[in-house]
Amino acid sequence: MTHPTTAPPPRTHLDNGGSAPLHPLAREALAQALADGWADPRRLHAEGRRAAALLEGAREAVATVLGARPPEVRFTPSHTASLHAAVAQVSRARRRQGRDVVVAATERAATLHAAEHAARQADGRRVVVPVDGVARVDVEGFVAALGADGAALAALQHANGEVGTVQPLDVVHAAAREHGVPLLVDAGSSVGHLAVPHAWDVLAADPADWGGPAGVGVLAVRHRTRTAPVGPEDPDPWAPGGVSVPLAFAAAVSLQAVEADRVAQDARRRRLVERIRSVVAGVPDVEVVGDPDDRLPHVVTFSFLYVDGEALVTELDRAGFAVGSGSACTAATLEPSHVLAAMGVLTHGNVRVALDRSTTDDDVERFLAVLPGAVARVRAMLGADGL
């Protein structure tokens, strides 16, 4: 005898920026590497050498995709740890040349905080360059900051993960090279989605963003870029105590996999994003934010007037859809997004949709079918219905 049951509503995850479900090949690679690569890769025996070989294989695979040499690639404990370590170690090595750290206003919080910390350690300043209304950095301002006396390091994202806008790396990197200032490029929202940029001295990429596992970060440091460790002595100043070999291996395998069908996924997801933009534009009192063209292929962000972002995320969650919000991005920091604030756009009522490789046309149509109703319900709850 079976009990009557209510099937749980199907879940559709549209919050795939920074934490996507594991790519199927990442899951297989992880299982394989847990069996073969559990040992300490620094040990001399066969088990240790096998783990070391897996780690080296992962390094080579990542290097090939990033356009780097294998010794230039480091694994770290997280994307945040990558950004912290890169800012600290490059600026420490450059202290004689400069004490200031130049950043765009829409850099990730980890970069902004690391820049503040490094500048304070050096008795220097964090120089924050503004962005325009689509989040594109003020290039003249950035180049001027690079040329000013005292710049130890500059940081500029490849693409912003909240609103999708791509930054003009080529012109900024050319200016940085001219002034001898290393450029840290946070490609944590773009690697696996856009072609990997060439214009960088230090490049940070985030496996959790491309369907690899959380708990490991990827950092490439050009051979010519000097670094100096800042913490206690350790054989690996980028990941004291080492990283998980299985996670690094799974990160590399999934990177190869997503790079292999990146162009097809780009076209498919751009088309879905266009479809979302066209339907959302029909909802009253909405603003789609970020650059409409030069952007990540899978991210679209919009802000609704008279709506609380957290309430809308919760309402969509009840309907079976997981989305992000710049105004309630995490449970820990219920603060308006510094990215939206820097752009001068609405910081409330914000929703970000980030499509996974596995997101289907049907997923998107079902989402678009419930979105206007969800917005209306939240507006009604807030008594803003008749405004």
Added chain:
Amino acid sequence: MTHPTTAPPPRTHLDNGGSAPLHPLAREALAQALADGWADPRRLHAEGRRAAALLEGAREAVATVLGARPPEVRFTPSHTASLHAAVAQVSRARRRQGRDVVVAATERAATLHAAEHAARQADGRRVVVPVDGVARVDVEGFVAALGADGAALAALQHANGEVGTVQPLDVVHAAAREHGVPLLVDAGSSVGHLAVPHAWDVLAADPADWGGPAGVGVLAVRHRTRTAPVGPEDPDPWAPGGVSVPLAFAAAVSLQAVEADRVAQDARRRRLVERIRSVVAGVPDVEVVGDPDDRLPHVVTFSFLYVDGEALVTELDRAGFAVGSGSACTAATLEPSHVLAAMGVLTHGNVRVALDRSTTDDDVERFLAVLPGAVARVRAMLGADGL
């Protein structure tokens, strides 16, 4: 038609200190948590809340075993990261009370380096207290250092992972409390093998040592112990960017599992270690090091005269046995062990056997059958046979 094949020699892993194969339950837990807990636990939607619930469940399970309250437990990227963060953050919070860091000479390299770094940051000193011939700390010297003006923090291992010796934590912690100096206890080689100690203010434990995954560390900080972050601002100063929820969950599940049969494993592995000690004592010119009684149940270390440790590890590896060596512990640092040096015992020709829960009587007998011959062959190669 089948080709005649030579079966690869069976492998027996007897280097299970700090990196053991995954416990079967850890593997199951990891697979479950990869399916259920891949999302960012700080997100507000159902996927994020489920990851957060797994992480909180892991925290509660670890807290129960460690005798701590759940909010006292932090997950870090590695055991080394735990020790670095604990030394840095506790000593930073205590700068008004003291600038020196007191350590035993046989602490892990990560602790020694973190103490050196923290003392230098504070313009203080690292005070290294000597040990005796079995690696037991000079208690009078340690207590005197605790009572001297300027101690910000003291660190003492529960048990040494290289030679097994247990430290007198109770008397040292009583003195530390009397002088108001927080005591950091590195239990990275003992949790899962010995009863968890009670005498600590900060306790570090290593999942990779008990059959959990590498890539995550465990740290418990008593509520009364003050800490101050030292790096860039981050929601989690113990693990900037967060840790892998699946790894933390697998660490917790495997800790519960090994704690459940710890007493039975203690008796079984002590008996096997006694058997190894008795056979090894029959090899000419050998010294068994560490305390013969008050020690880890699964670790035994011996040094052979006229033998190079690295050569012996390699010879045993060829015969199918993975062991560690204090004189060739890692491929990265081919330096004599600072632990053996501090004890004043032979630093060359050193072999450490660390038995896994899965190590059988037969594994040990096969190892003991090949060990004397391997030692003789290495001695012959070195021309020391006739000495």
